[in-house]
Amino acid sequence: MRVSNRLEFTEHHRFVVYRDFALSGLDRNVLAQLYQPMVGAFAVGLYLLLYHHMAEDRTGYSALEAQRKLFLGLDLEMNPDGRQTLADQASRLEAVGLLQVFRQYDPVQDETIYEYVLLRPLAAGEFFATFHLALLLRDKVGKMAFQELRESFALSEPQGLARFVNREEITVPFYEIFRLSAGPVDPELEEALAESAAANEKAKEAVRPPERIRHSDMLLRFPRTSPNRPYVERLNRAPESMAQLNYLAYKYDLEVPEICRLLNEDGVFHEDGTLRWEELQFRANLMYRQDRKREEERERVLARTGAAEAAGSGTAGPAADPAEESSAAVSGIPLLPVPERFGLKAPVEVYNQMLRREPYTRMLERYFPGAVPDAFARIFERIDLNYKLPEPVINVLIHYVLGMNHAQRLTKSFIDSVASNMLAKGIDTFEKAVLYVREQEKLNEMLARKKRGGDGPAKATADGGSRGRGGGRRKPAISVVEDRGPKAEIPPEEVAKMRELVRKLKDKS
Template sequence: MRIDHVHQYTEHHRFYTFRDFSLSVLDFKVISQIYQPMVGAVAAGLYQLLYHQVPESRTGYSQLEPQRKLFLSLGLEMNDTGRRKLADEASKLEAVGLLQSSRLHIPGSEDVLYEYELLQPLSPSEFFLNQHLTLFLRDKIGKYAVIALREQFYSPEPDELAEAELGKENISLRFDELFRLNAHVIDGELEQALTEVAPARQAAMPAIPAAASAGIRYGEIIMRFPRNSANRQFVERLRSDEDKLAMVNYVAYKYELNAADMSRLLDEDGIFSSSGSLMFDELQQKASQMYRQDRKREEERRVAASRSGYAPGQGEAAGQDAPEEHGVTEEFHLPVPEQLSGRCDIPQYNMLMRNEPYTRFLQRFFPGAVPEWIDRLFERIDLSYKLPGAVINVLIHYVIGTNESQRVTKTFIEAVVSNMLVKQIDTYEKAVVYVREQGRIELRKKQEAETGSAGPAPARTYGGARGNGNRGSRKPAIPIVEKRTTGQKLSQEELEEIRRLAKELDGQG
């Protein structure tokens, strides 16, 4: 718990608890025998005290109450020492993954609320698979105690079954084999009622793997979203709308934003229509602005770090490959550029080019940050010209991947984009065919220039022929004096005669 000053966290501030689970007998045993040796008895008591703020038979929120209740229940003095003690105990629970604390500011008021969101303890099997928690427990109670503790949570298999090699056959019935639903009748009233009484805050569900997704769950967004926001009712609908949530995750993945960033963007004006529809273009525009601001701040930090002589390590963004979404057949494979040779083979490179957002694909061609003018140019191509992401990646391959400096200019890139728009290049396959065709044209021009097979360029004329009555000559035909050489040398007498004539003419002049 990050508290700058003890007066920000007092017994007068109000708090509430949220949990979306219920503890079993096994969970209580895990808390008392595994977590308590790590965090201490006071922190374990605080966890159970917060847990019982919500009735045992329910999940959700507790009532708003002053934190004086926590001080009195834990036997802490209501002074600076007690406040610091309570904050430290909460920090221990946060460190081991049992608690998340938040400070809530009410708009138009100086009142501050504290939210304690309880997290379910790990099961014994999950806990002992977590290496850093297991090592921390070993440091607290010893190696042999950890081994004995793990054996207490697991009932071994009977010896008769363990020694025999048995064949296992699944004979369980599925739901649809035993029961039938009347799916032809749609009960709209029931769906509406269930939606109205559904809790605004949902349990954190496992992330559904999706292509080009940041993996942000609905619970992570709504947990950080302001309660008094005008857009909250629209954000709450994301719980049952997987398509819109997938769009939000795509934008987050494309511009490298986290759940807190997306919560701020969804709170902006103009992100939702009056009917609650998600305005995808506006969301992309604002996400792009935030992406540029983050890049600018990162560049400023990098410059300041280089001036101070400290160079922090950079994360390997190249290792974060996008999940596969669309396959690429061999007939549409493009060669791997020299910049990426050795880092991936041809099928892997084409899968990245087909499925990865252009922002991440563009970063692979630069060892550091992408130049700002290139970033802005491709941003305009994406947002203004509406080229699909796969087509933009093929454009990046054609312009930057060929490693020809004369192509990396604003004029050339915009000319290629204009040509693509005119020819309606809107799919990955069309873009590959277009790039190959341009390559053949450039190769043919290069060969003609080297062999001279194209012939001399025709002389420019400024008017029609004399006999052409339809079009008169704009300029008179001026005779050109041709240089003629006979190949014979003049004799000494002829040279003297020429000099004499020249002197006479000069004298007459």
């Protein structure tokens, strides 16, 4: 809990508690055995005191009350030391993911209230799979006690069960037992569900790619006999994993069958069911490259048979207009101008938002009227997979090398040197990348001015002449023989003298 002024957090301020769950016996055991050694009994007491502000069979918000009730319930003095103690214990709960605190201000009444949002304790399996929590518990109770706690929450299988083999799943899914009526859609019900879902969602990502991968579509196409089927079924309860899959599909232009094919391969899931993101991205990139090769071969065959024009009439149009995206201006940093060769006319704010949000594959496609050349695709693919530059930084790099006046230097070594320079300077955000491009623009303008200058120190430096510390040249300037008109003819007398001299030199030798 970040409280800069102690007078902003007193026993006179009112508070409200929110929770959307009820503690079970297993949750209380996890709270006592796993969380209490880390945060202490006082913090767990604060958690339970906030929890019991509502009945066990109720969820939602409690009534507004003064924080004096918390001080009295925890036997704290209503002075600066007691306020600091309460804030410290709340911070402990926040650090282990049991509490969120929000401060709300009413300008009309000039009043500040605190909202305590309680979070359910993690299950035992999820707790031990969370690396930092497991390490903290091990440091608090010791290695041997940590092993005993982990084994006590999961009972082993009976001894006689090990001799049974060929374990298969015979669970009947929902769609084989129940059938939903195909009646008219109830707009009031859909509106109520949408409002409740929006109200319960606490944290939304700033940008989400268009949702093209739905969990229900994946289940319809995913093999039931696959060993990864249980992991895929649990993805419905993992919104972050579904958002990653949607972003991957948007980045590499994949559909539901391709995503199911990727998830059906070995090694794409951890033992706890979470996605191996780097491995999945690598295999999706291989599939993307194969699709590009097949598309190029198909276009060559169509062009060879004369059917390219007929096929081109039914192709899809260009990418969606970026003006449909969010046009919120980037604040705090200078905006990059829209390049002239950029195919779509877009405002500067929208173009910068595209650089910040779009995958690099989509941005690369917008710079070419047709397919992206394979050389450029391989260069930026290497930067993405091997260098692991963030997507916004790669987009700014594309803007720098393709959207600016660097057409004479579009080589693999030049692009690789710029990416290596970004890595060396620690550029990992969009803002740092924009400032880097601005600095490079100033440097290029300064070098161009020096190169255009007359005779003098500036010209000597711009042309590449080496200069010493004192400003003088290290090497003398070598005079160049100039061609000044036609050559003069040698008279016959002079030619005869030259031949005589040559003859005498030969006789002496």
